[in-house]
Amino acid sequence: MLILLLTIVATLIILSLSSCCIDYSKFLEPKSEEITISGSEEDSAKIGELLEEYNFGDKDFSGSDDSLDEENFQDIDYAEIKEELADTTGYGVSPEEEVEFFANLEGIYPEEKFIQVKEYLKDFKILYPAGYFTLINITQGQDYHTGYGWFEVVNDNNLYNQEVMEALKDFDISLLADDFYGQYSVDLITITHELTHCGSGSFIYLFVKDLENYQWGTYYSYLIGSQIVFIEKDKMFFSKYELMEDIEAPDYFDKTYLDAGETGASDIDFTMILDELNAYTVSAKCAVACEEYIKHSINVGFGLLKQMSHLELYLNRCYEKYPEDWVSISGNKGVAFLIMKLWLEAEKYADAVKDDERFNEGNQHVAEFIYHPDNYGTIEKYFSDSGILPYKDKTFQEVSGELDTIKIYDINQ
Numbered sequence: 001m002l003i004l005l006l007t008i009v010a011t012l013i014i015l016s017l018s019s020c021c022i023d024y025s026k027f028l029e030p031k032s033e034e035i036t037i038s039g040s041e042e043d044s045a046k047i048g049e050l051l052e053e054y055n056f057g058d059k060d061f062s063g064s065d066d067s068l069d070e071e072n073f074q075d076i077d078y079a080e081i082k083e084e085l086a087d088t089t090g091y092g093v094s095p096e097e098e099v100e101f102f103a104n105l106e107g108i109y110p111e112e113k114f115i116q117v118k119e120y121l122k123d124f125k126i127l128y129p130a131g132y133f134t135l136i137n138i139t140q141g142q143d144y145h146t147g148y149g150w151f152e153v154v155n156d157n158n159l160y161n162q163e164v165m166e167a168l169k170d171f172d173i174s175l176l177a178d179d180f181y182g183q184y185s186v187d188l189i190t191i192t193h194e195l196t197h198c199g200s201g202s203f204i205y206l207f208v209k210d211l212e213n214y215q216w217g218t219y220y221s222y223l224i225g226s227q228i229v230f231i232e233k234d235k236m237f238f239s240k241y242e243l244m245e246d247i248e249a250p251d252y253f254d255k256t257y258l259d260a261g262e263t264g265a266s267d268i269d270f271t272m273i274l275d276e277l278n279a280y281t282v283s284a285k286c287a288v289a290c291e292e293y294i295k296h297s298i299n300v301g302f303g304l305l306k307q308m309s310h311l312e313l314y315l316n317r318c319y320e321k322y323p324e325d326w327v328s329i330s331g332n333k334g335v336a337f338l339i340m341k342l343w344l345e346a347e348k349y350a351d352a353v354k355d356d357e358r359f360n361e362g363n364q365h366v367a368e369f370i371y372h373p374d375n376y377g378t379i380e381k382y383f384s385d386s387g388i389l390p391y392k393d394k395t396f397q398e399v400s401g402e403l404d405t406i407k408i409y410d411i412n413q
């Protein structure tokens with residue numbers, strides 16, 4: 001029972017830290033009142049909710065130990081993919097930007113921790129330059145609370161977690177102890193994920209001033225690497241919240257992202273599913289880039305697969321119940337190109353972590369869903385109906401100007 005409880009608590013803490021536990025639909029609307037992040041409150045409520053609602057599936061915790069057997073993941077060869085992630089091309093950061101960035105972080109972290117954070121970020125810059133670029137660029141462009149706020153929230157979260165652990169002081173919590181590098185890797189996965197959202201959607205105005213008043217929802221932008229990908233479509237399609245009707249036993253992820261009642265978020269089509277797919281791919285990249293420091297389970301593989309499954313559910317329903325929307329989505333090559341690129345990247349990273357027990361907790365049934373011919377077939381049908389496959393090896397930059405519903409803005413200085 002002790003180990004069961006500890007495993008659940010550890011899983012929940014990690015869940016609350018490494019995932020985006022909010023539905024961004026309500027945050028990324030333009031002109032919404034200033035975003036305030038109340039991470040601790042939100043997460044404490046969420047942890048209670050998770051205890052009740054998180055679907056642990058058939059996993060038997062009774063005999064499991066929280067600490068993983070390192071031999072099981074040390075054999076996985078990440079060399080090639082880590083080399084790709086370490087490519088600095090297009091991710092310039094000026095010394096002035098770094099000075100400002102670290103001056104702000106110094107105000108957030110206690111002195112000793114700041115020294116460790118600074119050391120860690122030096123490594124992070126080398127391991128995952130695109131992630132480092134996002135941290136610097138979004139914190140500089142955003143208002144302080146929306147940018148640096150995420151460093152504050154995640155740092156406070158650690159304090160909150162200590163309170164949780166204090167409440168469990170009768171138990172031996174040493175199993176949960178992790179070194180600084182392990183813990184801060186998890187923090188950075190969360191922060192980089194959230195800052196990717198904070199460079200997407202209506203926040204395009206931070207980089208492209210004349211796009212301040214575009215029609216949110218039909219038009220939308222995604223921060224992908226150092227590029228802002230701006231998408232136009234002729235209308236808003238059916239609501240993503242309808243997908244709950246197609247899920248037999250919704251788990252915590254489904255409820256967070258697809259239950260309008262739970263989030264109270266505004267109605268929106270698959271625009272936000274794509275936004276999450278993009279952000280969860282960033283989480284997975286971050287985890288792979290920093291994997292040498294990570295000793296515990298993090299649900300990045302699960303989160304990524306869940307978003308892929310939501311996209312499949314959306315396209316399934318679109319094809320079956322909204323033939324006009326299917327025609328429109330298939331006829332929009334800009335949208336199709338974005339979906340294809342996001343999907344291929346998500347699939348690549350889901351595949352990269354699939355045998356790593358740190359990153360594949362609970363993955364199997366989601367992977368089975370995604371690769372079931374009924375679901376995977378719809379993705380393939382969409383790519384073939386939209387005629388986008390010949391563009392498979394092109395970059396966003398290369399199709400900009402060629403496909404008329406997609407525009408690319410490079411924010412690299």
Ligand SMILES: [Zn+2]
Nearest residue numbers: 020197276279
């Ligand atoms: Zn998210």
